[in-house]
Amino acid sequence: MFPASRYSCQAHRCIRALKTVPTEHTAPQLYTTLHRRTCSSLSTPRITTHYTIHPRDKDPRWEGVEMERFADEADVVIVGGGPAGLSAAIRLKQLANEHEKELRVCLVEKASQIGAHTLSGACLEPSAINELFPDWKERGAPLHTPVTEDVFSILTEKHRIPVPMLPGLPMQNHGNYIVRLGNFVRWLGEQAEELGVELYPGYAAAEDVFERGMELHAKVTMFGEGCHGHLAKQLYKKFNLRENCEPQTYAIGLKEVWMIDEKKWRPGRVEHSVGWPLNRHTYGGSFLYHLNEGEPLVALGFVVGLDYSNPYLSPFREFQRWKHHPFVAPTLEGGNRIAYGARALNEGGIQSLPKLTFPGGLLIGCSPGFMNVPKIKGTHTAMKSGMLAAEAIFPKVTAESLDSETAGLHVPEYAEALKNSWVWKELYAVRNIRPSFHNYFGLYGGMVYTGIFYWILRGKEPWTLKHCGLDANQLKPAKDCTPIDYPKPDGKISFDLLSSVALSGTNHEGDQPAHLTLKDDSVPVARNLAIYDGPEQRFCPAGVYEYVPLETGDGMRLQINAQNCVHCKTCDIKDPSQNINWVVPEGGGGPAYNGM
DSSP states (O other), rough: OOOOOOSSOOOHHHHHHHHSSTTOOOOOHHHHHHHOOOTTTOOOOOOOOTTTTGGGGGGGGGTTOOOEEEEEEEEEEOOOOOOHHHHHHHHHHHHHHHOOOOOOOEEESSSSSTTTOOOHHHHHHTTTHHHOTTTTTTTOOSEEOOOOOOOOHHHSOEEEEEOOOOOOOOTTTTOEEEEEEEHHHHHEEEEHHHOOOOOETTTTSSSSSBBBBBEEEEEEEOOOOTTTTTHHHHHHHHHHTTTTSOOOOOEEEEEEEEEEEEEGGGTTTEEEEETTTTTSSSSSEEEEEEESSOOOOOEEEEETTTTTOTOOOOOOHHHHHHHHHTTTHHHHOOOEEEEEEEEEEEEOOOGGGOOEEETTEEEOTTTTOOOOOTTTTHHHHHHHHHHHHHHHHHHTOEEEEESSSTOOOOOTHHHHHHHHHHHHHHHHHHHTTGGGGOTTTHHHHHHIIIIIIIITTTOOOOOOOOSSOOOOGOOOOOOGGGGOOOOOSSSSSOOHHHHHHTTTOOOOOTOOOOOOOEEEEEEEIIIIIHSSOOOOOHHHOOOEEEEEEEESSSEEEEOGGGOOOOOOOOHHHOOOTEEEEOOOOOOTOOOSSSOO
């Protein structure tokens, strides 16, 4: 863990001041008043001093460091070794071989190994892999579990209401495969290497494209970092890419892998549920998949929309509580939990897609957000976006008329190709399902909408619903919410947070600067703790953020245990002050998932 830093702005002063603030104040006004009354005369020591907060030329840690870097050149650089990035790399080399062209493709990935940061449910729709490798079975792709049984339920606290899986509904999984996505991504990496793609795992791209000690130049850079990418955040601002779209909305997905009693194992069975333990106004649900990989394994998880309003909600503890439901617990009893992880998911859909191209680069995969939310699937659309991007840029990067070997190319043809593809048609049809849950009836109103307008009209309604805004703005002050009394974990079916994180294999070198940076060190205690009772200590699925007593005097301080971070990005998304800026740590750090 990193050394804890101290706050001189004390929570008890904020709480006393809160009692004197007019009740009609909005949350931003409340923060301004509290900060002025309690902190104006106090100095706050730094917690984080990352270069995005304090420039290197003013940071003593960089004194005497040689800032020149070795530069290398490639035709195409791809940031991110997930399904989108690898599919793009593979397609580029396939096209180069077909047209007998020399093409250097370099892919950088921050995980120590390809697939080590990959986490998904995952139930894979094979449409994209069928196009990329029609012979994927002969090539040994790790798709071993075709779906044989589909179960959907609404859960109450003690009971289950079965919901018929009608043909054509997005949750139907006929023809899909249950996979361990990390293994599938690792296999894609092997195929890419065989085609001549240069893979560089353990390289954390930090500045469009930057890695201390090496600088990569390319005609086009493809950004496939995954959900809420660090570089994508910079690109959105630099090129104003989100000018004409709605804010992206997100969920957090938590997952475990269990080895269960073989008598309870039903390979190919897919179970989904909504309802308990969440209330009708909190979007979310569960999955439980029975794998067929030689051992009685199940993958199970829980998804919570990050537009929830109660700051006392803990997605991790909701997940642990869900496992005790009478419909779920019998499968796990007597079993052994062998893996845990978490990741944020894009849920904005087609309304929230940014502009995808800009001079010198483009966005692919879950970075801009191609997830089909009602299907809970984004791998097939991410792969297809990478393939379409490769097909759009190939003629340009191989054109002999280029003035420079590393000229930054703009490829708007990629966006046009997407709009003419099955990806766009699929996402357009489901565009209203997620925002339809923002109604008085919540979950149940959204399900009725889905039944009427998706199943009957197939998503062809002549309107597009809007989202409710940034997830960070949806939290209510703690004084307006009821604390949630979570049961203690039993150590058999439910578990504590730190023992769960231990199963993720997460590690960061202890002497590196913290990658969980703050824009203003005074904000967590003065605003997040005082107004929202410190929600970061509950929405983080890895125990990174803690409010602990000051060693001297009264009050609290924020402790950041950056060593625990599983790179889910939830803190950057849900922080009600938008004060946390997640930046890449040293390459190779983070979780070490094995087939998640």
